[in-house]
Amino acid sequence: MKEGPDLARIAALIGEPARANILTALMAGRALTVTELAAEAGVTVQTASGHLARLEEGGLVVPRRSGRHKYFALRGVEVARVLEALLGLAAARGHLRSRPGPRDPSLRAARVCYDHMAGEAGIRLYDSLLARGFLGPAPEGLALTDAGATFVTSFGIDLAALRAGRRRVLCRDCLDWSERRSHLAGALGRAMLDHMLGLAWLHRVEGSRALRFTPAGRRAFDAAFPPVEDWFPEGSTPQAA
Template identity: 65%
Template structure:
């Protein structure tokens, strides 16, 4: 390909195993240090720093300083969307790095995808909101309806504040574990944050897994119905 975007360059950045592990770790939505990411990648801090420099130069990560420390995060949700899609492609082709186990089951039920809820619970929330007319979808365009505004407001989300922010309110994201859609955008982030605020769920340290309490499971089913069969 002689003209157009250089996808080979981006693919090469993601394709290195150590860099892929670094990017996967950043899908938790947390900013991590080079030392933490070196552990995730299974390389030395010096080697991780070299990989991080390439990822930053390629526009895949961002770095911010706090005192003497540097914290690395994904450059934005657009990068997370690409990574989630690639995970779905790899899973669909059977390219899994580990055998299925309890951790895998937990990831498939509920996990954080950059800053919003993914897995079976993310899909159930999206499907319920779509089925009840709270969301409308036309191709890749997703919108919150008038009834949806009432619904999310009752759930505890400040929709007016979300609309004032200059970021997309609703975005669809393809779930890697089921290759079905879940809700991203500022609304997806706010819905997960509200679940955490209500004590329904918490994120497992050092993991993307989101664990729901017994109260949270009951509350989730009241609002969004049972989990789909995946």
Template identity: 55%
Template sequence: MKEGPNIAGIAALIGDPARANMLQALMTGVALTASELAQEAGVTPQTSSFHLSRLAEAGLVSLRKQGRHKYYSLADSDVAALLEAMSGIAMRTGMTRVRTGPKEPALRKARVCYNHLAGEYGVQAYDSLLARDFLVEDGEQLHLTGDGRSFLTELGVVLPEKETKRRPLCKSCLDWSARRSHLAGIAGTSLLSFFLDQGWAKRVEGSRIIEFSRDGDSRFHAIFSL
């Protein structure tokens, strides 16, 4: 008998089309009900509850009760990173949806990846911080330098004094469309919150798309130039 993690079990759970659609819907970072996820997956509410129970037991989603309602979300950023990486592999190997649709270019440009900015804009921000030595890659580790912290703080991005082992300050996440890294971790979440709070960008309802205003677009490119 083979030993170690059972990746086949996790792969089988994610590999079911209905469950895969539910998990992708939760990549917006917004908690959804079983009924809402049933619509995303194209299944009945009863079937949706069965799938969500399986995902919860495996630790892929978490459940929060509020009154009579139950809300589901991804268990943590590690699950989101796994889904993003799998999406990148699917793109690379040609396993794409039959119809891309009109939202495809906007998703590639800027979108939310669980709780941080992804797409071309996410990659550009990452590359810009890296080029100015505000971020430093050390093997698989990513660090925010003192100058990087000062830069983001002066910009208005709120950062904690200390990071935790469970949630690091900086983490690279492989972007499925650009197939390069964008910034995750607390800094990535705080940076996206800054863009939204400043009114530079907004989330498109019912989608992962992040839409920058004309002024926000201009400010973004001025600050994160390459």
């Protein structure tokens, strides 16, 4: 009927909740696998795979194969800028996601992000490690400092094993959408979560991405990863947990 750029097509591509979640997750600037994106989008892998095929066909994302993984990233900064513009417009119009639904509070408190911890607790862990100088910036993003290596080892992580099986980046920051801040991902993020699950500090809620702390686990977590305020008001002194 009309000609010109197909506004509807590109916007519809972005305007589907699962795909929007995928794109939002990719706004962190990193390439993520199909499985990771499925977890971020809250859909199964098959569904995410289909969505990613459409996004790729629409020129919004680009795939990159690496072994048996398929990583997807946004196709260039141009796409990111458009998404930012849309996010800004949505924010200006007061369109925020998740009027706190029934099971949302628990998800915000702590949840699994693929294989590591996200939500308020995930932010807490990340900030606490960062504030104490256990994590630091590195050329490729994020690295464990020497003090951090000591800390996580004393926490119970087998760092040597993690570094030996170098099939995965040790530290990675993952943008958290309930807080819009980074939390810890990567092999270490996974190991930390696994370890805390093993310690029974918390457990997965069946059929959900939510994580629920036990009362004792909550206390132990708070002690091990105190809020940043406790560390930043005056000085930089680390402390044993």
